[in-house]
Amino acid sequence: MLKEKTIDQLIRELWMSITKLYNEEAAKYGGTMSIGYVLLKIDPQIGTPSTALAPMLGMETTSLSRTLKNMEDKGLIFREKNPMDGRSVLIKLTDYGCQMREKSKETVLNFNAAINEKIDAQDLEVFKNVSTTMLDLVNERKIFK
Amino acid sequence: MLKEKTIDQLIRELWMSITKLYNEEAAKYGGTMSIGYVLLKIDPQIGTPSTALAPMLGMETTSLSRTLKNMEDKGLIFREKNPMDGRSVLIKLTDYGCQMREKSKETVLNFNAAINEKIDAQDLEVFKNVSTTMLDLVNERKIFK
DNA sequence: AAAATTTATTATGCACGCATAATAAATTTT
DNA sequence: AAAATTTATTATGCGTGCATAATAAATTTT
16 A cells, blocks of 8 residues: 655655754754765865865765855865965865864764664665665766666 | 765765756756655645645655745646635646656656666665665654764 | 634745856966 | 866855744634
């Protein structure tokens, strides 16, 4: 009777739910989920070139740019010009940014620890493999004939 | 060497990629992914009460309301007052809405068919089970102690 | 029946991911 | 070297998901 959810619907709902949870968690210290993810990719010691960030996050550079602006406005990062290449920018964390990065790290660690604790390790391995395969299929546009 | 992606990162990237693909596909006929999902949940014969839609999509009613407005503006749906309950609204498809619903259906069917074709059935079953379990854990807030 | 609560819906502000377009610096072609 | 192309970045508009708040109808409590 119960019409089963399709794979895409399942992933959509799962991701929306995780987003909501992460945003609730981040709201406790004035953050957001997206900002949390960006923070994690920035090297707290030497900073990270803007160019490198977008692919690490699987996003478009244009999307990232907007979030970096928000982060700058919030005092989490600052931009440093690259003297070797006038186009590129190095993203560095402020002290406040470093602190919030730790909070974000904690959230991600706690989430993944809980999942690892509550879901069978072998099943989780399969889940990861299928996800990775699916991601590649989609990114390579091997889905619609 | 390669630091592995965390589960949440993997789901995030996967969902962002699928979103992009679906939106590309929907753009071909003037649609969007979100609208496509809503269309699929509306009964083309008798319509569907607004109340029922949000939970079917795993969204907040407030989020849905905005998309329904967009859909009304685009001529995809119309609202009909429920004479039994002055608060509730019945959502019905226009002819154009019905047509676009078929397009959306096709996209979802094609996507899921491709996945079923390219990924091992047993692995996919595990993937679905893990996704469902994870969704429940998150929705029941059993993640952060 | 009146008052308080619950339920259904809409409006608005915020954040964000993408597309398109603009700008500017570097690289390649000629 | 000048012109054309590529690469890095930012700005802006659109759609959308959530939170908060407002409104109104129904239900429950008193």
